[in-house]
Amino acid sequence: MQADAKAVKRPGQGLHHECIEKLPGGLISGVVLVDGTVRRSPTGNSDFVNRLLRHYEAKSWNGAPRYLGRDEEGRDTLSYVHGYVPWRGGNPAVASSAALAALARLVRAAHDLTAGHPLADGHEVVCHNDLSPKNTVYRSADEPLEPVALIDWDLAAPGRRVHDVAHLCWQYLSLGPGTDPSWASRRIREVADAYGVASADRQELVSKVAWWQERCWRGIESGAAGGDAALISLREAGVPEEIRAAHAWVTHHQQTLEADLASD
Template sequence: MKLVKLGRVDRLLAVRLGQVVVDDQRHPGRGIDEYRRLRRRLADHARSSDSESIARSACGSADERMLLEIAPLGEGDRMEEQDEWPLAGGAQTEGLVRVGDTTRRPPHHRSLYVDALLLHLAEVGFVGAPHPLGYDHHGRQILTFVDGEVPHAAPYRLSDARILSATTLIRGFHDATTGSPLCAGLEVVCHGDLGPHNTVFRGEEAVALIDFDADVGPGRRLDDFAHAVWCFADLTEADVAVAEQVRKTRLMCDAYVDVTPAAIVEALTARFHRARGQHLAAGRSGGVRAFDDLLQWMKRFGGRVAAA
């Protein structure tokens, strides 16, 4: 096992993956398999001993015992009998359900990285994200459920108050990851799909970012925030006046600080070109046409946004 000098949460991740912090794409399921093996081992000890403390002592190291802090023994069993309610997540999410006060979601190849990220956020005092609770008997990731409203109908036409609150939350999220080994030497950890559809609101306040999917990982602030502006400011939406899109882009950049509308346009244009190329390589003509339309919008109106 290769370990680097890590903090408590990041060392936990390395133990669980059996590798350095950044996910090894060659063995995408190894971390979860190891986690399940350890949980079975601990559960067997707990059943045979009537003492959770004895079960904990069965772990081979302090690093293994640290895993139990994510999901105390028996927690999954206590929640299994409750009803499941389907939830609407990001555009890429399927199988997301609510069970009691938890959210269950199918694991992806970066689920354990997400666990470590969410634990890190909690440790540094960022409360605007769910907390990981382990994995249930179906292998699904368990997260605390964050109650509130999640907008899903684009264009969103959010109030300025909601946009400003969400921008502050996003800036806090990025700042909370800066300097962590989870950044793997890059600027921040990026959510990858920031938008109203992945933000929980209570009234005019944005209280949490949700749906940390497989796109979560190290990257640039600008790229992650540009995606947020695309969604929150209703950029490229035909049913929203361009002047309003320009105004909200400026509003978000001023609130985030140190980002200009011109930089947003540049980052989004590059993103659209990359996505078009990926769809083209995969033979998805519909995707190519969609991003051709987005690039045409940028060619027509991007200058107005950049000059805001």
């Protein structure tokens, strides 16, 4: 972690020293830790996300950070969830059967709390839309990893359960070149069982992984072409090519990836 001190002038308080740490793992929002709480610049979706986090709080659900309001610089303030975030990626422990099953149950709980609620706006549930290891806080780095909270709800929106489950499979199972498709098929089945994915949705699950991948690389390309600085740096880092290769891999291995979902 990179830590530095910044002098901030607050009205009526003279010069106040905040301890600021740049949090690792964020590619987009420049999220910082200030005096023990997370601060992030508001986005066009912040009002929705803040209502969602307040809803989880009202339901006493601890699987998301608490929304604590806006700070004096207009940033959203969130509680810091202590634990281990595998933000560097590549920790195979996120794909153990036990860690995945616990994660699937956590996502199921998040979804069930919004099913039929006005926040879901007539859709099945509110989806997180960016489920990935670097957006997951685990209790500690001890194995089996135990997920305690989902963070980075920036992209949350009304949607279908299967979309989040597919994104989860893509990200935690690293569905792309270098992964064994038969191993992945067993894990996808375990995720579907732990979540309790309905049979009609099971049939769409792997197609939805490919759908996410295509949407993602196209989104980065078009945002970068439109001048978005964060997306330009992702493009320069070769991210769209990696995702295109992952998309081609999923499409090529689709039958194998679906094999265990189809069996009893």
